[in-house]
Amino acid sequence: MPAPGAGMSRLLEVEDLNVWFDLDGGRELHAVQGVSFELDPGERLGLVGESGCGKTTTVLGLLGLLPPSASVSGRVLLNGVDIVAGGEETIRPHRWIDIAIVFQGAMNALNPVKTVGSQIVEVLELHGLAEGRQARKRTGELLESVGIPRDRAERFPHEFSGGMRQRAAIAMALACNPGILVADEPTTALDVMVQAQILELLDALCRDFGLALLLVTHDLPVVAELCDRAAVMYAGEIVEHGPVDALYHDPRHPYTRLLFAATPDLYGEGVPASIPGAPPRLDVPLTGCPFHSRCDRVFARCLDERPLLRGLEGARSAACHLNDVGAEVR
Amino acid sequence: MSTNGSKPLLSVDELVVRYPLNRGLVGSLARRPQRFVHAVEGISFSVARGELLALVGESGCGKTTTAQAVLRLVEPVSGRIEFDGREITGLQARALRPLRRRMQLIYQDPYESLDPRLAVRAAVEEPLVIHGLGDSKADRRERVRDALGRVELNPPELFLDRYPHELSGGQRQRVAIAASIVLGPELLVADEPVSMLDVSVRAGVLNLLDRLRKDGLGILMITHDLSTAARFADRIAVMYLGRIVEEGPARSVVNDPQHPYTKALLSVVPRRDPRERSRRQILSGEAPDAVRIPSGCRFNPRCPIAVPECREIDPALEPAGAGAGHRAACIRV
Numbered sequence: 001m002p003a004p005g006a007g008m009s010r011l012l013e014v015e016d017l018n019v020w021f022d023l024d025g026g027r028e029l030h031a032v033q034g035v036s037f038e039l040d041p042g043e044r045l046g047l048v049g050e051s052g053c054g055k056t057t058t059v060l061g062l063l064g065l066l067p068p069s070a071s072v073s074g075r076v077l078l079n080g081v082d083i084v085a086g087g088e089e090t091i092r093p094h095r096w097i098d099i100a101i102v103f104q105g106a107m108n109a110l111n112p113v114k115t116v117g118s119q120i121v122e123v124l125e126l127h128g129l130a131e132g133r134q135a136r137k138r139t140g141e142l143l144e145s146v147g148i149p150r151d152r153a154e155r156f157p158h159e160f161s162g163g164m165r166q167r168a169a170i171a172m173a174l175a176c177n178p179g180i181l182v183a184d185e186p187t188t189a190l191d192v193m194v195q196a197q198i199l200e201l202l203d204a205l206c207r208d209f210g211l212a213l214l215l216v217t218h219d220l221p222v223v224a225e226l227c228d229r230a231a232v233m234y235a236g237e238i239v240e241h242g243p244v245d246a247l248y249h250d251p252r253h254p255y256t257r258l259l260f261a262a263t264p265d266l267y268g269e270g271v272p273a274s275i276p277g278a279p280p281r282l283d284v285p286l287t288g289c290p291f292h293s294r295c296d297r298v299f300a301r302c303l304d305e306r307p308l309l310r311g312l313e314g315a316r317s318a319a320c321h322l323n324d325v326g327a328e329v330r
Numbered sequence: 331m332s333t334n335g336s337k338p339l340l341s342v343d344e345l346v347v348r349y350p351l352n353r354g355l356v357g358s359l360a361r362r363p364q365r366f367v368h369a370v371e372g373i374s375f376s377v378a379r380g381e382l383l384a385l386v387g388e389s390g391c392g393k394t395t396t397a398q399a400v401l402r403l404v405e406p407v408s409g410r411i412e413f414d415g416r417e418i419t420g421l422q423a424r425a426l427r428p429l430r431r432r433m434q435l436i437y438q439d440p441y442e443s444l445d446p447r448l449a450v451r452a453a454v455e456e457p458l459v460i461h462g463l464g465d466s467k468a469d470r471r472e473r474v475r476d477a478l479g480r481v482e483l484n485p486p487e488l489f490l491d492r493y494p495h496e497l498s499g500g501q502r503q504r505v506a507i508a509a510s511i512v513l514g515p516e517l518l519v520a521d522e523p524v525s526m527l528d529v530s531v532r533a534g535v536l537n538l539l540d541r542l543r544k545d546g547l548g549i550l551m552i553t554h555d556l557s558t559a560a561r562f563a564d565r566i567a568v569m570y571l572g573r574i575v576e577e578g579p580a581r582s583v584v585n586d587p588q589h590p591y592t593k594a595l596l597s598v599v600p601r602r603d604p605r606e607r608s609r610r611q612i613l614s615g616e617a618p619d620a621v622r623i624p625s626g627c628r629f630n631p632r633c634p635i636a637v638p639e640c641r642e643i644d645p646a647l648e649p650a651g652a653g654a655g656h657r658a659a660c661i662r663v
């Protein structure tokens with residue numbers, strides 16, 4: 001994908017996204033803290049982190065799917081136009097049509113009392129894309145594009161295996177021909193062979209149809225397998241962002257390095273080590289680096305000055321003071 | 331497989347477990363033949379003291395049923411299970427009770443296995459009370475503190491009065507493990523012990539199991555995660571549709587797989603290093619359900635190297651590969 005020239009807008013630009021949740025007693029939880037990233041057609045970006053890091057809240061925020069207790073700030077530019085500025089009114093014309101989402105546990109996305117085919121027909125008719133026979137024909141094509149024989153359209157979700165249901169959910173997400181697919185832990189509940197089938201499908205959709213993929217997951221190896229770039233989130237913010245190869249071979253934030261070191265690898269050397277401690281609470285103001293209490297390279301400055309996500313060489317960025325003092329992060 | 335020529339701690343021989351399928355009223359009245367889910371179809375393995383055996387496979391392969399049968403939580407149709415040289419398959423509940431203390435289960439989900447109303451102290455003490463262990467309250471308290479120390483919740487005083495909701499996922503799983511090892515078991519059966527935990531704390535719990543193993547416990551770990559099995563198990567047994575299709579030293583199974591199913595499974599495990607993007611050998615479809623087991627080799631309908639004989643011959647585990655104690659059930663090996 002050629003880099004867009006100056007003045008050209010990207011397919012998707014998320015700028016300084018913040019999400020706060022109202023808690024009891026007037027307190028607020030700052031779940032997403034100034035997250036920014038871009039996505040181009042055909043590109044595969046991983047948004048990776050552990051539970052509570054804000055990755056799912058980020059994508060729900062940019063799709064306008066957060067509950068009323070959440071307040072959102074920042075800009076989400078689709079082809080240069082801000083779609084969250086006007087709330088539901090400006091997002092609705094784009095949700096499912098330009099940006100679609102599939103969740104973990106596809107059973108939740110499918111209605112158990114309707115056939116899989118009729119649910120996709122319904123989506124097509126609702127968005128005025130096709131009617132009647134035309135819609136049924138398109139449904140068959142969609143199912144085939146995700147590897148489900150079209151005669152299965154008459155089946156109910158419970159007659160599908162977990163892998164087939166996830167494929168059906170992907171087919172439904174693709175119904176309006178969106179340019180962007182957000183996949184939130186799409187393979188987490190699946191067995192490794194079925195996971196491989198779904199990853200292969202997502203890979204083919206990006207390669208063959210130029211679909212842009214935002215893959216949200218806790219699973220680093222899945223990101224390494226499928227994505228071009230990844231953003232590592234910790235305590236509500238992106239702490240490192242760059243090509244997946246660089247993240248593994250030359251991490252510029254200790255959390256990235258330690259997260260890889262905690263992940264067992266089939267042929268890896270050494271014993272995986274856990275990261276001591278726990279992430280900070282996000283309902284109280286943070287001082288210093290949010291990772292400092294767990295970091296093995298912490299120094300005085302980390303305790304009172306919060307590092308900003310700063311651009312580094314090689315189209316990457318990291319939020320760690322070590323990069324300023326020219327120290328090795330490894 | 332046993333150490334020093336002594337008997338293995340756990341020895342399972344030709345275990346078979348079936349669940350009857352509900353025929354429904356119409357089926358019963360029509361006297362349709364009873365059908366079964368063939369969950370486990372004649373498997374044999376052993377676990378020595380100080381050894382961690384990983385039972386790996388996809389959902390529905392029978393690995394959890396095997397674990398439950400070992401603990402006598404489900405009744406096998408046939409086969410022998412010996413614990414410390416004694417057959418336990420036919421034991422009545424009363425005779426089984428003293429053995430229960432010696433074989434303990436660690437569940438997948440520490441959010442569900444711990445009672446939210448019990449503080450850590452009470453949760454870890456409860457098994458002692460149930461089994462009538464500990465001479466006095468003071469003695470039991472000492473054992474509780476000792477167990478918390480062994481699972482590295484240090485200092486124990488910091489955790490004794492906390493409730494599950496005040497603990498992180500990793501701490502919760504450690505409390506659950508403490509409640510198991512407080513009884514001084516010799517065998518731990520761990521069913522997906524880290525799959526609900528965050529990546530950054532998984533390794534800590536696995537390293538803890540590894541230390542317990544080095545202290546002499548035998549561990550049977552059920553997992554779908556081959557990378558975890560590769561890093562932490564002494565031996566790996568790969569299950570497919572109720573059978574062990576390959577078994578051997580972990581290193582040998584991972585580095586030199588013999589069975590086409592194991593080869594395919596290993597080829598699709600995502601790697602940490604993007605440069606190692608696997609040359610995936612993706613099997614189409616999913617394992618058939620365990621009601622209609624294919625004839626001959628049960629893997630033959632999905633096997634990339636099947637020949638006509640594979641539809642006839644049901645292969646047994648035979649020595650395979652270069653590693654000692656490495657076996658596979660495939661006529662093409």
